[in-house]
Amino acid sequence: MSQFQIIGEQYKKLPVLINSANVGGKTYIVTGGNTGIGLETARHLVKADAGLVIISSRKVSSGEAAKADIESTTGRKNVVQVWQLDLTSFASVKAFAAKASGLERIDALIENAGVMTDKFAIVEGNETSMTVNVVSPFLLAALLMPKLQETAQQFSTTPRIVMVGSALALQANKELEKGGSKNIFANLNDAKVADR
């Protein structure tokens, strides 16, 4: 997509494609469901009669505030659950996955949580945004694959893993040029290259 296509699309009226018939009674996980797009995605799911919507949040208190907001705007109580998850910690990802594996079913894992930061730091062996936006989400996806496959078999459905990406992925040429495209991880982990 070119920058012009991206901008042009901004003015398009988008449809809401879920309803009681396609999400009713099903179970969803929305990471970063306490704010922004995650919160609104969770609200759409609750509105469309989802059976259980788990929203993850770094801070449980902000997740609880989001839950109260969804309940008051949709009028549906006890559908949303708030689970703690911090993508800067693999231990947190593993604990979350272990808990989620105990659910009856998972119809979609929506990996929305992400970070945009210009403070350089290494967490779990990589630059913070690489850990939070890429490594941890794929770790979580891998750990939940058995449960998703089990759901597919038991309920004859096709569960989804939805990665929330960005059109900026297609505009990363300049960033790539900084350190070359051969070893993106190593370059980003070098503060001098990352800050250039």
Next chain:
Amino acid sequence: MNQWLTRLSSYPLTKLVQLYALREWATRYPVEKTNVIMNMTAPGVCSTGLARDTNARTRALIGTIRFIFARTPEEGSRTTVHGVIAGSDSHGKFLSGCQIKE
């Protein structure tokens, strides 16, 4: 136009790696084998708290761009909701504006 994009720190790069990982995942784990679809949705420019951890100059730039043509988080979330119901043909694909793009 390209200038402001370079000031968003490492974010675009991580999103590119995420897209590469999606492609690789889809090749290794086809829907026929797993019955699980993985896709990627792009919400467009939305007025959310995403850039809250960046410096004042970046925030000012993003604020201006958002002022001109941002979607609300609710409008942006419609693209995410699309990913939830998109079919097998969305496996490993980049979705934008509620359509399968590339």
